[in-house]
Amino acid sequence: MLKIGLLNSVTLFLFFISMSNKPTLHTSLSPALLHLYDLSNSIVVIIDVFRATSTIASALYNGAKCVIPVDSVLKAIEISKSIGGIAAGERDGMIAEGLQHGNSPMEYTREFIENKTLVLTTTNGTRLLQMALDNNADTIIAGSFPNLSAVCAFLVAEKKNVVLGCAGWKDRFNLEDSLFAGAVINRIAKDFTIHCDSSLMAETMYAKQKNKIIDFAPKLTHYHRLVERFGLIEDIKFCLTNDVANVLPLYNDGKLVAK
């Protein structure tokens, strides 16, 4: 009896030790909330499903040397000129004025982007990445449905704290970024300690929609912006499909490279 009691206590003790040893995971639902989380000892996953982080995955998957995220069209043009790269970007969903290439993942085929450098500026995703840098993030990666498995494998292997950073739309919450956060949590929750209502919400929403995400998409405000105004239905489908560009974009010294 004493033996069993002791055994149970030891098991319980080891269980709590293993629990407390797990890294934490939080979800930030908007760039305006990112400062609430301690990024300095965390991996930050930049999430901009429609479309920056889907486009970054697509370009790197198709052999781009790297993606340089910048915060202005002017910088995109300057840097791409000086290194012979491709300047690209969008503002409010359209190809930004002064650029020839936009933020569509479909644009960066292997034929076009292999062995080239993409210099990219977008409304939300590149801005969030800059904020993660300003908040001293330990490690920065980029995630979206096209590289879901690569993101999950990296987070589990690294055993560090994680902040899933949703880019939203001009600081407003959006559902597609939260659904991706939910998809990550759905796969890797058991490896993390999660006390975070944002993560609970994201995982619950994802679990409810996961078999019909493309059917759910027409309810999203961003869908209307992209499909009804610009007819970008193929972009939407690509951005919501798991592992069609399954590469890990890791930020290092001003560049996102495939790890």
Add this chain to the structure above:
Amino acid sequence: MLKIGLLNSVTLFLFFISMSNKPTLHTSLSPALLHLYDLSNSIVVIIDVFRATSTIASALYNGAKCVIPVDSVLKAIEISKSIGGIAAGERDGMIAEGLQHGNSPMEYTREFIENKTLVLTTTNGTRLLQMALDNNADTIIAGSFPNLSAVCAFLVAEKKNVVLGCAGWKDRFNLEDSLFAGAVINRIAKDFTIHCDSSLMAETMYAKQKNKIIDFAPKLTHYHRLVERFGLIEDIKFCLTNDVANVLPLYNDGKLVAK
């Protein structure tokens, strides 16, 4: 054929006219996002389910003359002394230092609070109300499950734009406030034009949990703060129960009064 076509066109036209005449409804998931919404021609619903807006409803329902929300303990003490009111409030879930009364809706029984003025300071709810004032909100009311029906009836009757303002926890998103926003939307959506992912999320989460909200509560971070640290399970149940203090707290000239 032509007649039917004409009739359909007229019906469609009238449908769009009626659609576009509906006021808008948005949900702000955190005080840090409130500035993204135009409050100057909106009714702002302050939502702090655990527990400020549940306590405000409770006090007014039980006959308090009014509730004066203030942003500091010192102000609560000064004002209550000068008018002979009850100073009350919490910091981090506990009765604030220097006060005798806290932020529990159970404390404000009719025997205690009838015909008295409650001067209340809380961590999140009173701060959000101040922010709504600073952003020139047209009208401010307070809502929680105990006064769900009164809030919905007012919003439908007024026919103005609505911003459902979640107080969260120190600017972080919390689920109980979003669930209440979802409960409101679930009841009144047809009277509003809603293009807002936060509202879509809130309503979806509420619709999924509405018959088991009290069973869902232990998953919330705030539940742990209130129940595991302070044993406030009765508070939780009250705050999540529809219409147990069904009064409308309307802000006017520094005071919340029952409309």
